[in-house]
Amino acid sequence: MQSRIFSLNKDHGFKNKLMSLEDAISLISNGDTVAIGGTVITRDPFGAIWQIIKSEKRNLTVVRTMMSFEGIILAVSGVAKKLITSWIAIAGPFGVSKAFSELLASKKIDFEEWSHMGILLRFYAGAIGIPFIPTYTMIGSDILNKLNLKVMESPYGGGKVVLIPAIIPDVAVIHVQRADRFGNAQILGMPIQDKEIALASKKVIITAEEIVSEEYIRRNPEATDIPHFAVDAVVKLPLGAYPTECQGYYESDLNFLENLSRYDKEKGVEGINEFIEKYIYGKNDFNDFLKTVDPRELISIMYSMKELLSGDNLI
């Protein structure tokens, strides 16, 4: 109900929501619950996350269906006080994070583990405006034992069900391939769960590889996943998912993740702090950060995406 009332009090008309990344991120307040779109290293909205860390937000609860390095740097930087997810590692072949293990061991971060489907259902219930949804997953596991969820006999037959509470993030941060200035957002390739992540949240920030015209959207409505009236901010941000993949545009940059993983493996929390100092605090803005990337690397990840799509039409 809380999110319904919040949304009913919002302006749902056509409004130009194009703004700077900095202005968009100012929609996030300290203490908010922030949902992150994409999953693992697919369409991680890293440009927005970069700005969240740069803006020194504090005490955020960060929720993502499966986390990669972004969850780790949000935790180490002191931005996040709690992470809610089903999986967290640096991702790619780089495995468990030493820094994150140190944070967990020293209890410097609250961590809530769900199953992947469990957390997806939280967003789904939020997106369709109901307080919970029943499921059969997680029964008999220590994940369920730790979460302290309600379990009941279904009143309509079908046995025992787990009641998964909706999640209502204060803000969702989502990177898409295309959006218009009103916030109609199109995701190419695998949809992951961004539509539900956006619709569950009170406010939605969209970063996009390209800003297209309203006409363009009207010619391709089947590709629109998130409608403008659910969106609060639109940011033109080419390479906004770098170093993770943006289907149709570029693959993940594994060399970048390998570099980050060296900081992690060698020095743990201290190493990740050095990384943040060098690549975030030491740079003026996200574009300044992107200039540290070898252009040949960018060409290579764009080329391999092109090769993987050759012969395929993704939309």
Next chain:
Amino acid sequence: MSFTKREALAVITSRMLKDGISIFVGIGISQLATELAKRLGKKNINIIYEGGSIDPVLKPPYIPYSTNDIRVGFRALMYPTCLESFTFMQRGLVDLALLGAAQVDRYGNVNSSLIRTEKGNLYLPGSGGANDLASLAKETMIITVLEKRRFVERVDFITSPGHLSGGESRKKEGLIGNGPSKVITDLAVFSFENGEMKVDGILHGYTIEEVLGNMSFHPKISKEIYEIPEPTEEELTILRSFDPNKVFLG
């Protein structure tokens, strides 16, 4: 032809897969094993990935990094949402799910969350979809190398429920999936009898003592253990062609 443990694991797994079923597959050995099975004639296997891809085509040397990247999307039939890939399973459209394991116990309970040590907990990446596969698939197979530290009497944390405490305990708890039917390793294949792990087959050239020497608990042992033939040259050649840079097979 010599082979690594992971190559043996992939080959043995590929032989255990039935044709004409839908399989929920993870990245790494289970993907390579399923692709090998398809290439060697089980053409009617249908693959589902949790990141949201139905039956894509593997395009070497582009080995996927995770179950949701474009490398599992090449020439797919459909890109469902992540939630849909799981609801297909809850709905009864998935016959088998392949699960990895950092720890597995005699009842087939799997841990991929945390290992308790004297120096404190060692944290692993967590469930991802593993718990959902273990809860909802009609049947699961656990795919892992046989190691003492992995095959433990009791897992430190039940990330993915197997047969819980054996017997009828899984069903009584209310789980709708049937749980693990097999544990496949690089040295031996196990089934479950009354919810407890039982050695069924052993790789050519190895003994039951060597199998037990790689486990921290004593499993049931079948009266007639069959011999698993070594991976053939054909199997290994095809398998290696999928992963030329040895991302998963090294």
